[in-house]
Amino acid sequence: MAHYRRLGEVPPKRHTQHRDPEGRLYYEELMGEEGFSSDSSLLYHRGVPSAIVASEVWELPDQTRTPNHPLKPRHLKLHSLFPPGEEGEQRLSRNQDAVTDRRLVLGNSDVRISYVVAGADPSPYYRNAIGDECVYVESGAGVVETVFGVVPYRTGDYVLIPRATTHRWVPAQESTQPSRLYAVEANSHVAPPRRYLSRYGQLLEHAPYCERDLHGPDEPFLVDGEDVEVLVKHRTSAGIVGTRMTYATHPFDVVGWDGCLYPYTFNIEDFMPITGKVHQPPPVHQVFEGHNFVICNFLPRKVDYHPLAIPVPYYHSNVDSDEVMFYVGGDYEARKGSGIGIGSISLHPGGYAHGPQPSAIEASLGVEYFEESAVMVDTFAPLELGEAGLAAEDPAYAWSWAGRGPDDGNPAVFSNS
Numbered sequence: 001m002a003h004y005r006r007l008g009e010v011p012p013k014r015h016t017q018h019r020d021p022e023g024r025l026y027y028e029e030l031m032g033e034e035g036f037s038s039d040s041s042l043l044y045h046r047g048v049p050s051a052i053v054a055s056e057v058w059e060l061p062d063q064t065r066t067p068n069h070p071l072k073p074r075h076l077k078l079h080s081l082f083p084p085g086e087e088g089e090q091r092l093s094r095n096q097d098a099v100t101d102r103r104l105v106l107g108n109s110d111v112r113i114s115y116v117v118a119g120a121d122p123s124p125y126y127r128n129a130i131g132d133e134c135v136y137v138e139s140g141a142g143v144v145e146t147v148f149g150v151v152p153y154r155t156g157d158y159v160l161i162p163r164a165t166t167h168r169w170v171p172a173q174e175s176t177q178p179s180r181l182y183a184v185e186a187n188s189h190v191a192p193p194r195r196y197l198s199r200y201g202q203l204l205e206h207a208p209y210c211e212r213d214l215h216g217p218d219e220p221f222l223v224d225g226e227d228v229e230v231l232v233k234h235r236t237s238a239g240i241v242g243t244r245m246t247y248a249t250h251p252f253d254v255v256g257w258d259g260c261l262y263p264y265t266f267n268i269e270d271f272m273p274i275t276g277k278v279h280q281p282p283p284v285h286q287v288f289e290g291h292n293f294v295i296c297n298f299l300p301r302k303v304d305y306h307p308l309a310i311p312v313p314y315y316h317s318n319v320d321s322d323e324v325m326f327y328v329g330g331d332y333e334a335r336k337g338s339g340i341g342i343g344s345i346s347l348h349p350g351g352y353a354h355g356p357q358p359s360a361i362e363a364s365l366g367v368e369y370f371e372e373s374a375v376m377v378d379t380f381a382p383l384e385l386g387e388a389g390l391a392a393e394d395p396a397y398a399w400s401w402a403g404r405g406p407d408d409g410n411p412a413v414f415s416n417s
C-alpha cells in the first residue's frame with residue numbers, strides 16, 4: 001500500500017523524542033515489510049509494544065488439506081457450512097466469530113481460503129503473522145478495530161489487513177445480517193497489481209480503481225486495559241499453528257502513526273469493469289495480487305458489442321493456475337445449468353480446460369448486460385481441499401458439461417438447471 005497516511009500525534013522528525021502532556025515518552029515502533037526495504041509505518045505507543053506476560057498454545061481449527069486427486073472440477077456450497085437453525089441464521093450464528101470459527105475451504109503453500117458466518121459477538125483480538133489477509137465481505141456490516149484505527153466494513157468490501165496487524169472484528173449490533181466473510185489468507189503481501197501502478201506507486205489511469213476508492217482508518221483508536229489476550233497465527237516447521245499471547249497493557253494504545261502500511265477497504269462496487277467489442281481476457285478483472293496468486297472480480301457490466309460476439313467466455317485452459325470462483329451476486333451467465341448459485345465456489349484446476357455450460361453459449365447471444373458478481377482467486381500452485389471444502393461439495397458438478405456421470409449413465413440432476 002504505497003500511499004502515505006498520517007493520523008494523530010507524530011513528532012516533526014522521526015526517531016526523535018515524542019512525549020505525552022505529562023512528559024512521558026511514547027514508545028516508537030517501526031512496522032515494516034520485506035526486511036524494512038519496502039512499505040512501513042511508524043507507530044507511537046503509550047505502552048511497551050513488546051510487553052507480554054503469558055504465551056500459550058491456541059489450538060487452531062482443522063487445517064487438514066486433501067489433494068484434488070483424482071483431478072476434478074469442484075462445486076462447493078459454502079452456505080451449507082453454516083446452515084440456519086430453527087430460530088434463523090442470525091440467532092444461530094450469534095456466538096460464532098470472524099476469526100476462530102473460520103473453516104478452511106481450500107489452501108496451498110501460498111494462500112488459504114476460509115469461510116465463516118459471524119454473529120453479533122466481536123472476535124478475539126487477533127493478528128496473522130503468516131501474511132496479509134484479504135477478507136471479502138459477502139454480506140453484513142461492522143468495523144474492524146485495529147492498532148492503526150477503526151476501519152468500517154460493509155457488504156462488498158475487501159478488507160485488507162497487513163501481516164501482523166493486531167485487530168478484531170466487531171459486527172454491527174444493528175445489522176440485520178450476520179457477517180459472511182470469505183477470508184483469503186496469504187503467506188505474502190496482498191497489493192494492487194504492479195501493472196496498475198506508476199513507477200512511484202500511483203494507480204494509473206487504465207487501472208479499474210484509484211486511490212479515492214481505498215479507505216483506511218481516519219483517527220487513532222485508544223483503549224485502556226491490562227492483561228489483554230491476542231491470538232497470533234504463525235508458522236513452525238510443523239505447519240500453521242496458533243499462540244495466545246497476553247499483553248501487559250492494551251495493544252490499542254497508538255496515539256499517532258504515519259507511513260504507507262495500514263489496513264484499508266475497497267468496495268467491489270467501486271471497481272469499474274473494462275469491457276470490449278469482443279470478450280476481454282481475465283486479467284482485466286484483476287483487483288489485487290499476492291505471491292503466486294491473484295484476486296479478480298466479475299461484476300455487472302455491459303458485455304461484448306461486436307454483432308457476432310459470444311458474451312460468455314470461450315473454453316479456456318489456464319495451464320499455470322487453479323481457478324476459484326466465489327459467486328456472490330446476480331446470476332452467473334456461464335454457469336447456468338450447472339447447479340451453481342449464490343454462495344457457491346467453483347474450483348477449476350490447472351490441467352483441465354473449462355468454460356460455459358453448453359446451453360449457456362446460445363443463451364448469451366445478443367445479451368447486452370450481465371448481472372453477475374463473483375470473486376476469483378487464481379493460484380499458481382495446486383489447491384487442496386480443506387475440511388470445509390470436502391463438507392460442502394456437490395459431487396454432480398464434475399459431470400455437468402457432459403450431462404451424465406460415471407455411476408449411472410443418466411443425466412445428472414442439478415438443483416437449478
Ligand SMILES: [Fe+2]
Binds near residue numbers: 316323348354
Ligand atoms: Fe475460468
